[in-house]
Structures are given as structure tokens and as C-alpha cells.
Amino acid sequence: MQYSFALPADYDMAIVRQRIASKGHLLDDFDGLHFKAYLHASRDRDALATRENLYAPFYLWRDSAAMQRFLGSAGFAQLAQAFGWPVIRCWPVWDAYLSPEARHATLASREFDTIAPYSALDVLRQDDRDALQRDIERGALAALNAFEPTTWTRVRFRLWGEPHPALAAGHRQLYDVGHVSQPKAHSAMPSL
Secondary structure, eight states: OEEOEEEOTTOOTHHHHHHHHHHGGGGTTOTTEEEEEEEEEOTTOGGGOOSSEEEOOEEEESSHHHHHHHHTSHHHHHHHHHHOOOOEEOOOEEEEEEOTTGGGOOEEEEEEEEOOTTOOHHHHHHHHHHHHHHHHHTTEEEEEEEEETTTTEEEEEEEESSOOGGGGSSSOEEEEEEEEEOOGGGSOOOOO
């Protein structure tokens, strides 16, 4: 699950970083959460090559009941009051890997691809699984592949401890990671 707030060009992104620093820990032990990456991007930071200021948290939930508990919480209500009512993107997860070290991530990447009509989904999933495995070998601390069958898109999301040269290629959205909530009960998921 991810929602994203595009902020004005002159928005002081220190406000977002301070909000993450003061509130990020509040979901560190949220039942049913595998991880929440508190992501932000600044248009004035060349390394991320974004055209807008963004606050765009990304979540991996154990199940939809946990996600619904969060969306019905006072914390989410406060977020909506501060930034507005977001459009929330949700994807069924094909594959996920989560290292116990994911909480040390400093950079995230997310990319979308359109799924062509009548594609063999099992072939696409295997291609994405192979890419996920390569990214783990390159040092990804968390990696997930998912798809969305309403708009027929697939998403590849990664958390990185440090930038990797491969991130410069392609059409990825890159983010700085302000905090990763990773409950201890779910700190590790089996790899592929």
C-alpha cells in the first residue's frame, strides 16, 4: 500500500523530515505490519531526480485486516488532517523479501510497468521474481513485487542501505528513507 502527497515547490521539506523523526516510531510495533517505510523526495535534490516534493509512505501488511485497522486509526486521521485525503494504491503482492536489516535503509526505489492485455501473468511474475533476486544480491534490504489488476500495472519496490549504480537507469522514483517501522515479530520474512 502506498499513498503520496505532492507538496508545493517551495514547501519546507524539513517539516516532513521533522514529522518523520517525531512520529515514525509510533508504528514500530503495529500488529500486522511487516514494514512501513517513511519516504520523502525533494525536488532540489539532484540525486533523486524528482520533479516534485513528495511525502509517500509505503507499507507491507500481513493482511487486509491490519491495513484496515491502520486506516481506521486516529494516527491515519491525523495524517489526513495534516496533508489531505489521499488516494491509496494497493497491490496484491506476488513476492516479498524483508531482511532484519531493513530498518537501516536510507534509499528506496519504486517503478511501475504496464501489463499488456492477455499477458501471461505467471511469466511476468517469474521475470519479476528473477529481478527481485538480483536486487537482493545487489544489496536490497527489502524487495517486493506486486500487481494491480484494475489498471493492469505491476510495481517493484526496494529498500536499499546505500545507492546502487543500477538505480540510475530506468524510470524509477527514488526516495530518501526517513524511518522504517519494522515490528520485531515480523522482522524477517522468508526469502524466495
